[in-house]
Amino acid sequence: MRRVAILISGGGSNMSTLLDSMGEAGHPARPVLVLSNRPEAGGIARAAGRGVPTAVVDHRPFGGDRAAFEAELQRVLAGHGADIVCLAGFMRVLTPAFVEGWAGRMLNIHPSLLPKYRGLHTHARALEAGDTEHGCTVHEVTPELDDGPVLGQARVPVLPADVPETLAARVLTMEHRLYPAVLRRYAAGDRTPVFLP
Template structure:
């Protein structure tokens, strides 16, 4: 059984979708949810599901990513993860951290990569007049939002869409895509999932 640690910064809706999926004959189980924000709503949701939580507040480490990551590694390594899932974790990780978990760390990003890495993806898709948007699950590499793509889900852009309406429809697909990719990945299958 693969051990999964999930990193969050906010409400944790993707974390909840992942944890709910890891039951029955699923090859993985959640063992820890870690947040860089002590007020992240996802922490309470994880505890309600009986999953251990840890907080490493990033604020005291402003300007010193190496020191923050040294603290972040402590609860993660104690949990002995086989897989790390970034689920709305809003910190950019250093190459040293990423390389430590090379081939074992996943992220979900709210665009059809390689389009729109970074922030404000929905606004950028709307500004560009794109006919579709979506989300991508990829392996994490030292280059931001650039690792091998493990799955994508496409969402049509509708007339009159705002950032908020588009984001809400993309998020629905994130909650389907990320669990599907994790299940396949935990089985050792890196073929991309398309929804």
């Protein structure tokens, strides 16, 4: 049974779908921690309400000392025995040293069809480019931002009337299907990519 920590910065909608999935019979993983870098993150209360251990490592008191912040992250993750980390809206860029310590054991979901649109504002960028489809990607985390082996993708059509908010809402619906499907396979040792229509 793999032990999963989920890192969040906000409301935790993807976190909730991962927790739902791990609660199903026969799942090869279980949640041992939900951690946020923001004390006010709504997802912390949601996780605690479900009986999942939670922690906060606020990045702000560390100033610009990313190494010290990440050392505390690592201490908390180790203290809960995590062996897989799922980034689910965790809005901090992690250093190569931290990422390499979790090589092959850290996943992220990104709201674009990588390698397109690494970074922020993906929905607006897809619309500006005139794309006819958009979507989301789950990938292994590597030191390069929004890079690493693709473990799954889900696609949505871009509609003529779309604005970033409407496109984001449809992509989020697919994120909630894709991330749990990928984690279930990944925790069982299967890294074959999952592709949803």
